[in-house]
Amino acid sequence: MAIRTIAIVGAGAWGTALAQAAARAGRDVLVVARDPALVAAIVERHANPRYLPGIKLDPGIRATTDPSEVTGADAVLLAVPAQTVRTVCRGLEAPETLLICAKGFETATGARLSEVVAEECPQARCAVLSGPNFAGEVAQGLPAAATLGCADAALGRDLAEALSSASFRAYWTEDVIGVEVGGALKNVLAIAAGIVAGRGLGENARAAIVTRGLAELARLGEALGGRRETLMGLSGLGDLVLTAGSLTSRNMAFGHAIGAGADPQALRREPGALVEGVFTAGAVTRLAAAHGLEMPISAAVDAILEGRLDIEEALDLLMRRPIRAEEPG
DSSP states (O other), X not given: OOOOEEEEEOOSHHHHHHHHHHHHTTOEEEEEOSOHHHHHIIIIISOBTTTBTTOOOOTTOEEEXXXXXXXXXXXXXXXXXXXXXXXXXXXXXXXXXXXXXXOSBOTTTOOBHHHHHHHHOTTSEEEEEEOSOOHHHHHHTOOEEEXXXXXXXXXXXXXXXXXXXXXXXXXXXXXXXXHHHHHHHHHHHHHHHHHHHHTTOOHXXXXXXXXXXXXXHHHHHHHHTOOHHHHTSIIIIIHXXXXXXXXXXXXXXXXHHHHTTOOHHHHHHSTTOOXXXXXXXXXXXXXXXXXXXXXXXXXXHHHHHTTSSOHXXXXXXXXXXXXXXXXXX
C-alpha cells in the first residue's frame, strides 16, 4: 500500500522533526498540536520556535488543533509522551494504521506501548519507530537512521519507504518487542551514564555502565520475546550509544544534574522536565522482578530517583556485587 498522507499527533521536537522527514520523503503532512499559537507558527511562519528554534520547516507542512482531521490519513504517527499514549488513542477516530514514535513503558501497567495501542485501538495496524535520533539533527536534514518494527512485514516496508529520503533511512523488522525494549531501556541507562559523568567518576566508569547496561537491555529484551540482533541494532545499541554519550540527550542531562548534586524529586517538578527514563525506570525494575532477571544498573537508577539510595550507596552496591565471568547478557 502506498502511503501518501501522514498525520503526526504531537508537535514537540520529535513530532516536528518527523514532519520534516516525511515532507522530505514527498508525503503530504499534517501535524496535530494542542496549542493554537504553535499551529499558527507552523502554518504561517514555517517554524516551531518553542521546540526547534532557528530551524525552517518545510512550507508544505500543515497543522491543526483538531485531532479529527487525521481521519483519512494513510498513517498516523504518535509522537507524544509515552505516558499519554493511552489517552491520545482514546481521542482518535478509528485510525487504520498507527506508528508509535514514543519510547517507554506505561508506568501504571508496565505494558509496552504497542500493547497499549492494541487495547485502545484494536482495529489499527500498529508499528513502532525507534533509533539513535536527536530531533534537531533530523529536522535540519543531517543523516540519520532508525528501525521500524511491524509484525506485518509488508506494512513495515511501506512505512519505512514513506519516511525515508536522502537524509533519513528507516529499516524495518518484524521484531516489534526488540525495537520497543531497546528504545525504552536506553533512557534509563542514559540517566545512569549521566549520573556517572555528573559525579566526575571518569570515562572508565561511564564505559562500564554503558556496556553492562547493554547486557541488561539485551537480557530484558530477550526475556520479553525480542531478538538479540534487534537489540544490538539501531534501536538498542545504536540509541544507547547516542543517548548515553551526549548531554543533548534529556535523559543523560537529567542524570548529569543528579550526579552534580541536584535533588531528583526537585528536578522532576521543574516545568517542562519530561524525561522518559524517569517513568521507565520503575516499570523496568518491576518487569525484571516479574521475570526473575538481575538488572542492577536499572534498579540502582530507580532507587536513586525514588530516594531509596544515594549515589554513593548505589555505587557501593554495584561495585561489591559477586565477581563472576563476563557474559554478554
